[in-house]
Amino acid sequence: MRDFGADKVRQLIADYIGVDASQVTDEAHLSDDLGVDWLDQLELLVLIEDEFVGVEFSDVTAIDVVGDLIRHMEKARHVVSVHRRSAA
Numbered sequence: 001m002r003d004f005g006a007d008k009v010r011q012l013i014a015d016y017i018g019v020d021a022s023q024v025t026d027e028a029h030l031s032d033d034l035g036v037d038w039l040d041q042l043e044l045l046v047l048i049e050d051e052f053v054g055v056e057f058s059d060v061t062a063i064d065v066v067g068d069l070i071r072h073m074e075k076a077r078h079v080v081s082v083h084r085r086s087a088a
Helices: 006-017 038-051 066-087
Strands: none
Touching (some): 006 038
């Protein structure tokens, strides 16, 4: 499991779909720009959950843009971090 970082997420997406990481911008649409269909998106979200501690997508109906995906992950990581500090 890796620590979260936006560049790491972009690289993971690029590796998964077989494109150069420079194509995986915050404005890139997963389906329209990167060619990710709904099944690939589901598999990608599961892969991200497995790779990054504290990230879950169970409450997300759809994420279409890479930047939205990264913002969701940042929010999820913040919630986990706050929860861990309050439990200590």
